[in-house]
Amino acid sequence: MPAPALRRLLDEIGPVDATGVEERVAKYATRSIKKKSKIFGLKLAVSMVDLTTLEGKDTAGKVASLCQKALRPHDAGDVPQVAAVCVYPAMVKHAAKHVKGTGVRIASVATAFPSGQAPLRTRLAEVKQAVADGADEIDMVINRGAFLSGSFAEMQDEIAAVVEACGEATLKVILETSELETYDNIRAASFLSMRVIRPGDFIKTSTGKTSANATLGNQQVMLDAIRDFYLQTGTEIAMKPAGGIKTAKQALQFLIAVKETLGDRWLNNSRYRFGASSLLNDLLRQLETQRTGAYQAPWTFTEDSGGY
């Protein structure tokens, strides 16, 4: 009897020890980032934000306001624009009016986000429509059911079909780590995804719609996988943690993990993104503190993004 698919895959790519991962990432949290290095890190983080609104109550007006925030996060100081706005497919055409040609990209969650529980044909049609409406990037969810039942080929075929539907658009593959549960599963799903996507495409932790989202631990497992895959194949895959990163302090810890695991070539927004919304204002607040020497009141910063 052949071994189960996950066993065979783990034999090939190697297992993960949970205690060891958590011990490793605890060290990132002890790094002390001061002065110039702090400002550099905060600005880098701003430039990596996928400013997100994913709510049932989103409107064209809400998206317009989000786009303005993305283009000009703050009046004072030398703050870069964010990497992208991230919206539902129905909102892509509204976003396009404001950010097309500005350097801020439009990302859209497609494939029956967040559950992915729609027929494949429907999901692909959704991707194609979003791209046709102007999406530069597509954030898809994997078929967790297929993965957990060991139907790896089904999961990979679906990703490959989405890659094709993307055309020129960059793809981000959401593993939804909280539903995969174990670090072994996260590593396995990372490898399965990376084998069917293109250089510069992303793997992404989560939808932000479940109770547990990006953690330093599951990011570490994915960064290790990206590193191993790069060293084996030469293909550079990008990384996007999403959900639950709300403070500048957290963002810097996530970036330190990138610096110490993947090195300098991943410290830019074509190789790394934050899926976040409230994070942006905390980054701005810390930058203003560095610039002015005092904490500014929360109302100093414009609120133009929804919860994520």
Place this chain on the structure above:
Amino acid sequence: MPAKSPRSKSQARELLFGDLWEFDPAPESAPAFIDDRYRLFIDGKHSAPRSKKYFDSISPRDGKKLAEIPVANAADVDAAYQAAAKAFKSWSKLPGAERGKYLFRIARLLQDRSREFAVAETLDGGKPIKESRDFDLPMAAAHFFYHAGWADKLDYVAPGRRLNPLGVIGQVIPWNFPLLMLAWKIAPALATGNTVVLKPAETTSITALKFATLLEQAGLPPGVVNIVTGAGETGAAVVNHPLAAKIAFTGSTEVGKIIQRSLAGTGKKLTLELGGKAANIVFDDAPLDQAVEGIINGIFFNQGHVCCAGSRLLVQEGIETEIIARLKRRLATLRTGDPLDKNTDIGAINSAEQLGRIRELVQSGIDEGAEIHQSSCQLPKQGFYHAPTLFTGVAQSHRIAREEIFGPVLSIMSFRTPEEAIEKANNTCYGLSAGVWTDKGSKILMMASRLKAGVVWANTYNKFDPSSPFGGYKESGFGREGGKHGLLDYASLAPLDITR
């Protein structure tokens, strides 16, 4: 369109750990409150040494003088023992709950003053501030808390037996974990009703002498703990004093042997915690990244100044190349430098003498034909520093595979079968600790039962807890510290007196 990979595939695939985002210095600024000149702590009083002599304590961080430390001569040591013997009469009769109160108080005071002690420990010993702050101080407090809890429960350590204190304990401790080793020694001794004469290591006396002020704050009765400082002669006076009921020593195997010889026939009890040359064994089914992290932690923790350091890496042949590549990559992100900087991973070597010894052994490794690899980190110009070092192609017969280096130097060897791993791991005069890395639980249990080592860590390394006994086999010493076993080494067993 996905961003194009900026480098073509023709370039050799390696990650770039450069200076795109360099960290600014982040020095710990809390004051350490170190005196210019210290006095001995005898019978609850700070007294000048009868020898009238002092020596300089040097900070390995920059080679500069930190303080003057008194030299205790035989008369000072005798005064300390007389005070301890006098204090023993009442201390040993004190109800356990009362002794426990003092220990709880010491533990809480250590927590209160932990930042000050951590900075002092780093200045005096050279270890990174993040280790003294996150490991040494919390662990030292934990040892006092743990033993405070035992003080009134000694009737339950051994069923039907009572633990009687031994008397005055002479304790000599090393320089690698000055305050933590002090806690390991003093806490169980006091919990079981003994009194103490303690000598810290010559190069790291400051936190022990600061600890004396903490004992005053705790209101510990005079004479229960006496601290005498000095070099080998002071140590000999502590060990050979006729009032000592027991000697507890942590340090080199060489000195341990001298102590054991001099104690022969005296009836004094003895525990020794000596050197080690631990094997860290990695099987091909291990979680590699976590194993690499454990190997790094096992050898570079505290600059490798750890008696249980995993200084011999045994890797299964099929993954040797892969593990070495991963180790080198990890080495590139380790930060060696000023121990006071909060981002420093590897600090200063404890003394010029120790640095010389490490260099001598590293040279022997090169001379004997092993291949050396060091990261390209910039070391500070002043002070005592050594780059983290890997040796590949090491043979069992090389000096770097047999002798304890006590520095940031890892010797890498390979094995083919579990049997060979066990044979190589046990092929040493030491037997303090070992590590096993595998995804298979049954292999862990098999290895643990066959490795001749006091502690075997599985899929982790350098983990300590006050409730877990620590100690070695063979030339790594005897006796245990921590847990119930540790208590028993500070007591004699008597029938339980149920009328009491």
